[in-house]
Amino acid sequence: MNTPSRFSLFLAHCVAGCISALSATILLLQSASAQSFPTENFMNNGPRSNRVNLVYLSDGYTSSELSTFSVHARDMNTALFATSPFKEYRTFFNTSLVHVPSAQSGVLHPKTAPDCPATMPVIRPTTYFETTFDYGNIHRLVVPRRTDKINTVLAASVPDYDQAFVVANTTEYGGSGGTYPAATGGNTSSFEVMIHELGHSFAYLADEYWAGPQYAIEKPNMTANANTTTNKWSYWLGRGNIGIFPYSGSNAWFRPTQGGQCKMEALGRPFCSVCAEAIVLKIHTLVDVIQAVSPTNFNALTAPASGTIVFRLTLLKPDPNTLTVRWLLNGTPWGSANAESVTIPVQNLVVGANSLTAEVVDATAMIRPANQPKRTLTWTINRTAPTSVVADASAGGLSIFPNPAEASFAVQYESSCASANGVVEIVDMAGKQLFTKALGAQRVGQNRVALDIVEAHLPEGAYLVSITTDCTRQTGKMLVSRKR
Ligand SMILES: [Zn+2]
Ligand SMILES: [Zn+2]
Structure with a gap:
């Protein structure tokens, strides 16, 4: 194990400040000759509109050295996605290289x-x-x-980039954070420097060594608040190596680890929990972890007269998968845990507006529960009152007797086919389902089922009794009365 080496990363606010006056002019001059360079997409995990698009840019590589740049950048990328938490979220990224040739080789x-x-x-x-x-x-x-010039090249070659990274052609050690982080490409520590710098630029992380008072600012892993209750990473206190430690260069600023335990302090170490x-x-x-959804008409879904409706999510999952899924039909949990699709029989919908909600949470232990990202989708499904009601219980091949019923009743009905399944359903006159029961195999012709009023939990009133087979749906009206 190598001794962790210290290294310095600076947010290049001086870069921006010092040349901002100049850059407006430069941009104008260059816009006439905006040049796009060959782009090599080498890690493609999905549509660029829903991925983190990471781009490596070459500097100090001549045309004949661009193949070396490609090796350097690919090796950095391999190391990055072997490192947690980038490793678990690898498929959330696309990676490309922009081959920008320099006139001469090296770094100033x-x-x-x-x-x-x-x-x-x-x-x-x-x-x-x-x-x-x-x-x-x-x-x-x-x-x-x-x-x-980085702005110009990105705009011309990969305008949809989310994070750019400059690889500089030298075997000497070095790097920096900032809007456009950089690392040297040929050093044995290049991979580690690159990942550290990306921590600065991508996640706005501070160094966990003292880089100087000009870098003392509130960041996810740097704070002036040492109160164990109100500190921004208080959740993590006592979990693993996380504490509230003063910087070695200042007693007014605090970090979550000390002694070279986080990659933001020392090379070769993991990122700390914070x-x-x-x-x-x-x-x-x-x-968005929800990549696709079906159906897509969330507000104007009309239920068919019978049958089922299938709702489906296509999820982008970390590896290992930490996504949880919960479905709620009219506020009540529906379907099996973490199901990516659910099937809803129309008979389970109330007449009128129904709501189906899917909640997807990344329940990763890497995020404190209160901060775990949650995506919620809600469909409104309208079910109209059944129109094929047969008012006369003896019509349509279905008869109910006795009717009115007191303690029990029988339903006799015709099936025009041999059916593997039959279902009896009882709804009230508002369409609310009160009872359903599977009837098993159905034969062609006349079938009969006996039902118990108590078993069906039917108070006095009027009901619609439906029998559904693979080829037939018949409905009849029934009254329940009690002797007084
Ligand atoms: Zn020097
Ligand atoms: Zn850290």
Whole structure:
């Protein structure tokens, strides 16, 4: 195991501030020659409209070195998605590379930082995004200076990107966070630097080492609030290694781990629970776990006269799957746990408006229960009163006797086919179902079933009795009366 090495990542707010005045002009000049570069889509997990689209951009790779860039970026990507929580949510991402050739090979090194290695010379290659060492007088702070050109390239080549990452062509160690994070491509720590920088840029995470007072700001894993009750990560306290620890450089600011236990402090370590939660929550802001749904007419669904309606979700699942699904028909749980589809017999709907709700929650242990993302869909299903009511109980081949009934009654009916199943259903005059019972196999011709008023829980009143077979549905009216 290597000793975790410290490294520095800076939000490049100085980059934005220092050149913002210049960039408006530059953008105007470049818009006339906006150039799109070859884009290589190499991890495709679904429609770009519902994925996190991650893009790697090359800098300091000449045309003949772009195949090396491809190897560097693919290796970074492999390492990223072997790392939790990106690993569990891999299918929530698409990844592409934009092959941007530079005129010359390498990364600028003006040698202006006090900590520059003596052995590393001054070099000034002409590169597309002008990525440089020594940013902010720190040698390893590697920053692509031409964010204006990154904007232009992204707009022309991958306008639907969610997160871009610059890979700079040098074997020297370095990287930075910010809007466009960067890492060097050929160093043995490149993968780890890349994942750490992505933590900054993608999930707005702070370093869990002291990077200086200019970076002290409220973030998911950095706070000035040390109160164990009101601290933003209080849920995680006492779970694993999470606490409220002062930074080594400031007693006024606090972090969830110390001693090099989180990737935001030290290379080669996992993200701590607080950081992992922030990453998963960010993923959920960009991707809807409900990828498709059927039917799609949520407000104007009309139930057929009989039969069933099937409702179906197509879910995008983490691996392992942590999604839970709950269905509610008129507020009552329906279907089996976590079912992605439910079948609703029309006879289970009330006459009038019904609501069917599907609730999908990512119940991952990586997110505290109160923050677990929940998606809710609701269909309104209208059922009209049965129109094929046979008012005369003896009509339509169905007869009920005695009628009015007191204690028990029999239903005699015709089936025009041999049917594997038959169902008897009793509804009140408002269409509310009171009783249903499977009758088993039905023969062609006359069938008969005896029913008990008590078993059917029928108070005095008027009811509709329906018999449904595979080929026939017959309904008759029945009265229940009691001797007084
Ligand atoms: Zn240097
Ligand atoms: Zn952390």
